[in-house]
Amino acid sequence: MLDARKKQVLQAIVDDYVSTSEPVGSKSLIERHNFSVSSATLRNDMAELEKMGLIEKPHTSAGRIPSDKGYREYVNSLMRMDVLTEQDKSDIQARISDSVSQVTDLIRNAADTLSDMTGYVSLALTPKLAKSYLTQLKMMMIEPGKALVVVVLSVGVVKDKIVRIPNFLTNEQIYQISNAVERGLCGKSLDEITLITVASSVKDTPIPDSLLNQILYEAYVTIKQADKLDVYLEGEHKLLSLPEFKELSRAQDLLGTLADDGMVAGYVSELGNSYDETKDDKYLIRIGQEITLEGLEECSFITTTYNVGGVLSGNIGIIGPKRMEYSKVISQIDFVRMTLNDEIKKLTE
Amino acid sequence: MLDARKKQVLQAIVDDYVSTSEPVGSKSLIERHNFSVSSATLRNDMAELEKMGLIEKPHTSAGRIPSDKGYREYVNSLMRMDVLTEQDKSDIQARISDSVSQVTDLIRNAADTLSDMTGYVSLALTPKLAKSYLTQLKMMMIEPGKALVVVVLSVGVVKDKIVRIPNFLTNEQIYQISNAVERGLCGKSLDEITLITVASSVKDTPIPDSLLNQILYEAYVTIKQADKLDVYLEGEHKLLSLPEFKELSRAQDLLGTLADDGMVAGYVSELGNSYDETKDDKYLIRIGQEITLEGLEECSFITTTYNVGGVLSGNIGIIGPKRMEYSKVISQIDFVRMTLNDEIKKLTE
DNA sequence: GTTGGCACTCGAAGTGATAGAGTGCTAATT
DNA sequence: AATTAGCACTCTATCACTTCGAGTGCCAAC
Numbered sequence: 001m002l003d004a005r006k007k008q009v010l011q012a013i014v015d016d017y018v019s020t021s022e023p024v025g026s027k028s029l030i031e032r033h034n035f036s037v038s039s040a041t042l043r044n045d046m047a048e049l050e051k052m053g054l055i056e057k058p059h060t061s062a063g064r065i066p067s068d069k070g071y072r073e074y075v076n077s078l079m080r081m082d083v084l085t086e087q088d089k090s091d092i093q094a095r096i097s098d099s100v101s102q103v104t105d106l107i108r109n110a111a112d113t114l115s116d117m118t119g120y121v122s123l124a125l126t127p128k129l130a131k132s133y134l135t136q137l138k139m140m141m142i143e144p145g146k147a148l149v150v151v152v153l154s155v156g157v158v159k160d161k162i163v164r165i166p167n168f169l170t171n172e173q174i175y176q177i178s179n180a181v182e183r184g185l186c187g188k189s190l191d192e193i194t195l196i197t198v199a200s201s202v203k204d205t206p207i208p209d210s211l212l213n214q215i216l217y218e219a220y221v222t223i224k225q226a227d228k229l230d231v232y233l234e235g236e237h238k239l240l241s242l243p244e245f246k247e248l249s250r251a252q253d254l255l256g257t258l259a260d261d262g263m264v265a266g267y268v269s270e271l272g273n274s275y276d277e278t279k280d281d282k283y284l285i286r287i288g289q290e291i292t293l294e295g296l297e298e299c300s301f302i303t304t305t306y307n308v309g310g311v312l313s314g315n316i317g318i319i320g321p322k323r324m325e326y327s328k329v330i331s332q333i334d335f336v337r338m339t340l341n342d343e344i345k346k347l348t349e
Numbered sequence: 350m351l352d353a354r355k356k357q358v359l360q361a362i363v364d365d366y367v368s369t370s371e372p373v374g375s376k377s378l379i380e381r382h383n384f385s386v387s388s389a390t391l392r393n394d395m396a397e398l399e400k401m402g403l404i405e406k407p408h409t410s411a412g413r414i415p416s417d418k419g420y421r422e423y424v425n426s427l428m429r430m431d432v433l434t435e436q437d438k439s440d441i442q443a444r445i446s447d448s449v450s451q452v453t454d455l456i457r458n459a460a461d462t463l464s465d466m467t468g469y470v471s472l473a474l475t476p477k478l479a480k481s482y483l484t485q486l487k488m489m490m491i492e493p494g495k496a497l498v499v500v501v502l503s504v505g506v507v508k509d510k511i512v513r514i515p516n517f518l519t520n521e522q523i524y525q526i527s528n529a530v531e532r533g534l535c536g537k538s539l540d541e542i543t544l545i546t547v548a549s550s551v552k553d554t555p556i557p558d559s560l561l562n563q564i565l566y567e568a569y570v571t572i573k574q575a576d577k578l579d580v581y582l583e584g585e586h587k588l589l590s591l592p593e594f595k596e597l598s599r600a601q602d603l604l605g606t607l608a609d610d611g612m613v614a615g616y617v618s619e620l621g622n623s624y625d626e627t628k629d630d631k632y633l634i635r636i637g638q639e640i641t642l643e644g645l646e647e648c649s650f651i652t653t654t655y656n657v658g659g660v661l662s663g664n665i666g667i668i669g670p671k672r673m674e675y676s677k678v679i680s681q682i683d684f685v686r687m688t689l690n691d692e693i694k695k696l697t698e
Numbered sequence: 699g700t701t702g703g704c705a706c707t708c709g710a711a712g713t714g715a716t717a718g719a720g721t722g723c724t725a726a727t728t
Numbered sequence: 729a730a731t732t733a734g735c736a737c738t739c740t741a742t743c744a745c746t747t748c749g750a751g752t753g754c755c756a757a758c
Contacts, residue, residue: 025751040701043752061707061751101510101570140487142501150499150509152491160499160507161450221450236585237604246597248589255586374720389732392721410720410739 002052005037007078009045010054014066014074018323021243023063068288068322071300075285075326082327084335092117092332096339103156103308103344108232110306110316110340115235117332120320121258123303125268126230127314129153133189134223139178139215141171147215149222153190155309156348159226163218166211173207174215180205181219190227195220231265233258244298244321253295258319267293268303268315275305282337283330288322300324304333306340309348316340351401354386356427358394359403363415363423367672370592372412417637417671420649424634424675431676433684441466441681445688452505452657452693457581459655459665459689464584467678469669470607472652474617475579476663478502482538483572488527488564490520496564498571502539504658505697508575512567515560522556523564529554530568539576544569580614582607593647593670602644607668616642617652617664624654631686632679637671649673653682655689658697665689 002010012033016024026039026046035042046064049055054070057063066074084092095113100106107124115122136152145167150160165174184201185193198220202212236258245251258264271284286301296319303317316337318329351359361382365373375388375395384391395413398404403419406412415423433441444462449455456473464471485501494516499509514523533550534542547569551561585607594600607613620633635650645668652666665686667678 023751027751037699038701040703041699044700047753057752059708061709061749063751101574136489136491136497138487138489140485142485142505146505148485148499148501148507150497152497156491156495156511158497158509158511160509162505162507225450235608237601237608240597240601240604248595248597248600251597251600252586252589255589259584259586372720376719386730387732389734390730393731396722406721408739410737412720 002073005035006045006049008033008035009042010049010066010070010073011078013046013049013055013064014070014078017065018325021323023058023065025063028063066322068290071287071322071326072290075287079327082325082331084331088117088332089335092335093339096336097343100343100347103347104230106340106343106347107306107314107316110336111232111234114316114318114333114336115238118318118320118329119235119238120318120324120329121233121235121239122318123234123264123268123316124232125265125315127155127308127312128229128269129155129157129227129312130191131189131311132157132309133187134185134193135187137178137182137185137219137223139174139181139219141165141169141174144168147174147218149219151223151226153226155312157226159222161218161222161225163215163222165215165218169211169215173211176205177202177207177212177215181216185223190223193220193223198223229265229269231261231268233261233264239321242321244323250295250298254299257293257295263293267291268301268317271301271303272305272315283333284317285326298322300326302326302329302333304337306337306344308344351422354384355394355398357382357384358391359398359415359419359422360427362395362398362404362413363419363427366414367674370672372407372414374412377412415671417639420636420671420675421639424636428676431674431680433680437466437681438684441684442688445685446692449692449696452696453579455689455692455696456655456663456665459685460581460583463665463667463682463685464587466681467667467669468584468587469667469673469678470582470584470588471667472583472613472617472665473581474614474664476504476657476661477578477618478504478506478576478661479540480538480660481506481658482536483534483542484536486527486531486534486568486572488523488530488568490514490518490523493517496523496567498568500572500575502575504661506575508571510567510571510574512564512571514564514567518560518564522560525554526551526556526561526564530565534572539572542569542572547572578614578618580610580617582610582613588670591670593672599644599647603648606642606644612642616640617650617666620650620652621654621664632682633666634675647671649675651675651678651682653686655686655693657693 012029013024016032026042029042030039053067054073055064056067058065092113096106096109098109111122111124132153132155135154138150139147141147145164146162147165148160148162152158180202198216236255239245239254240251245254275284282304284303288297291299291301298321299319300322301317301319303315305313306316307313317333361378362373365381375391378391379388402416403422404413405416407414441462445455445458447458449458460471460473481502481504484503487499488496490496494513495511496514497509497511501507529551547565585604588594588603589600594603624633631653633652637646640648640650647670648668649671650666650668652664654662655665656662666682
C-alpha cells in the first residue's frame with residue numbers, strides 16, 4: 001500500500017491542484033510544502049503513484065494531476081475535515097430560515113445558500129412521498145362541472161387540482177363522495193392507493209357508478225400527482241467561470257445535461273439507494289467517471305439526505321468540478337443538512 | 350429617407366448577417382443577391398447607410414453588420430413575414446396540449462415548445478392576478494394548532510397554505526370563521542383585499558378578537574401570496590452555441606443575469622406596460638441596447654401576451670441574439686400564443 | 699533509499715510573413 | 729447625376745517558426 005510519504009505526496013498534489021488548477025510538478029511541490037527530501041525523490045514517488053493509477057500526466061512534460069482514483073483515495077482517507085466559523089454557521093442559519101412559510105421554501109433556501117457558499121451548482125430533491133399517508137381529502141364544487149380536490153398528506157404536504165365532474169352532480173353529492181373517499185383512504189400510504197382502492201372506498205354510497213367513475217379517476221390522479229419528485233437546481237452559470245469549462249463545448253455538454261431536470265433527478269434518486277445504512281454514511285460522493293451522466297466527467301457529486309417528518313427523506317447536494325475543496329464543501333453541506341433538518345422540524349411540528 | 354435600393358441593401362445585409370454571423374461586404378452581397386448594379390454602387394449605398402447609423406463596421410477593413418437601429422428599421426418595415434408549415438403548426442399544437450392538467454402546464458409546455466423550435470431561451474410569466482377576484486375561501490383544521498387555507502380565484506387558480514392557529518380553536522369555530530371570511534371577501538379582487546377588509550368581514554361572528562387576529566393574518570397572507578408572479582425560463586444553455594457568446598465572459602454575464610429570475614420577471618412585466626393598445630400591437634420587440642438588463646446587449650427580446658379567463662394576461666416570449674430570424678421567430682410566437690390562448694380557454698371553461 | 703545532474707519533451711507564447719476580404723477614393727462612363 | 733472600374737490601402741486571420749520554461753526520466757554517485 002501507500003507508505004506515509006506517498007500519502008503526503010498525493011495529498012499535497014490534490015491540495016495544490018485544487019487550489020491552482022495547474023498540473024503540479026516535483027519542484028513546485030517542494031517549494032510549497034515542507035518535504036524533507038529532494039525533488040528527485042518526489043519524482044520517484046510520483047512515478048510510483050502514477051503506476052498505481054492515482055495520478056496522471058496530461059502530457060509527457062507536464063506536472064501531475066490526480067486521477068479519479070486519486071481523488072477517491074484522497075476523499076476516503078487523506079483529507080482533513082474543515083471546521084466552519086461561527087460566522088459561517090450563523091449566516092447559513094439565517095439564510096435558510098429567511099422568510100419561509102412552507103417546507104419547500106426551506107429546501108429552496110438551503111439549496112440557494114449551498115450554491116452561493118460553494119460557488120457551485122446546488123440541487124435539491126423533494127422527498128419521495130410514497131411512504132407518507134393520506135390524512136385528508138376534500139372535494140368542493142367550484143361551479144357546475146368543476147370541482148377542487150385537495151389532498152393533505154401526513155407530513156403536511158398539500159396538493160390540489162381543479163377537475164371536471166359531470167355537470168349535474170350536486171354540492172351534496174360531491175360532499176358525500178368526498179367524505180366516502182376520505183374515509184376509505186385515510187391513513188393509507190400513497191403506495192397503497194390505487195384506482196381499485198379508490199373505487200372500493202365508495203362502494204356503499206348511494207350514488208350510481210356511472211357518475212362516480214370520472215370523479216374517482218380525477219381524485220386518483222390528484223393523489224398520485226403528489227408523488228412526483230420535484231428537483232431544484234441552482235447556480236448552473238457559476239460553473240462557467242471554472243477553468244475546466246473554458247472550452248465552450250464542455251460547458252455546453254454540461255449545461256445541456258443539467259437542463260434536463262428530470263434526468264438529474266432520476267440519477268440522484270437512483271444514487272439515493274446506495275447510501276450505506278450500516279455505517280451511517282451520511283454523504284454520497286461520486287467522482288468523475290463514477291457519474292454516469294453525460295458531460296459530467298469533470299464533475300463530482302456530493303449529496304446527502306434531509307428529513308421530513310421522521311419518515312420521509314429528500315436529497316440535497318452540490319455538483320462541482322472534480323477539482324473541488326472536498327473538505328470545505330462537505331462541512332458546508334453537513335451544516336446545511338443539520339440546519340435544514342432542524343428548521344423543517346420546527347416548521348412542521 | 351431610404352430609397353428603394355437602400356432598403357433592399359439593408360434588408361440583404363440583415364438577412365445575410367443573420368444567417369452567416371459574418372460581417373457582409375459589398376462583393377458577397379452581389380454574389381448572393383440579384384442586384385442589378387455593381388459592387389461599387391453598393392459600397393456607396395453602404396457608406397450612406399453607415400452615415401445614417403443603420404449599419405456599422407467592426408473594423409476598418411471588414412464588412413458591415415447591422416446596428417441596433419438597423420435591426421429596428423428592419424423589424425419595423427423591412428422584413429417579410431414567415432408562414433409556418435402545417436406540419437409545424439400541428440407539432441406546436443400537439444406539444445402544447447400534451448398531458449396537461451392545469452393552466453400552468455400549458456404555459457410551461459408553450460415555453461418549452463418555443464425554446465425548442467427557436468433554439469433560444471423562452472420565458473413565460475404567470476398572469477398578474479391582481480384583477481382576479483376571490484370565489485372561494487376554505488379553512489379546515491388539519492390537527493390542533495394547524496389549519497389548511499385554500500383560496501380559489503375567479504380564473505380557477507388555487508393557492509393553499511398550511512397555517513398555525515391557536516391550539517384551542519375548534520373545528521366548529523374554524524368553520525365559522527372560514528364562512529364569514531368567505532362571505533365577506535367573495536367577489537372582491539385581490540387588489541381590494543387588505544388586512545382591513547379581511548378583518549371587517551368577520552365583525553359579526555361571536556368569536557373573540559384575540560383569537561381571530563392570528564388566523565385572519567394568515568388568511569390574508571395566503572390570499573396575497575396568490576398574487577406572486579412566477580417566471581419560467583427554459584433553454585438557457587442553448588445560447589452557448591451561438592457565435593456571439595463564444596467569449597466565455599459574455600456568456601457568463603448573460604447567464605448570470607438570466608439566473609436571476611426575479612430580475613427578468615420584473616423587466617418583462619415592466620415591459621408589459623408598453624404594449625401599444627391603440628394599434629393592437631401584439632408583440633413587443635426590444636433590441637440590443639434597448640434592453641436595460643446587464644449582459645443582454647447582444648440579445649433581443651420578443652414578447653407577447655396570452656390570455657386567461659378574458660381579463661388576465663401573462664407574458665410569453667423568447668430571448669435570443671440580436672442576430673435572429675425575426676420573421677420566423679415572430680410567426681412561431683404568434684402561433685404559440687394563439688394555440689396557448691385556445692387551449693387555456695378549453696381547459697378553463 | 700536518496701540525491702544531483704543532464705538530456706529530452708512538449709506546450710505556451712511570441713514573431714513574421716502572407717493571403718484575402720473589404721474599404722474609400724478617383725476618374726471615366728452612361 | 730448616378731454608376732462603374734480600378735487601384736491603393738487596411739486590417740484580420742492564419743500558418744510556420746522560434747524560443748522559453750517547467751517538467752520528466754534516468755543514471756551514476758552518495
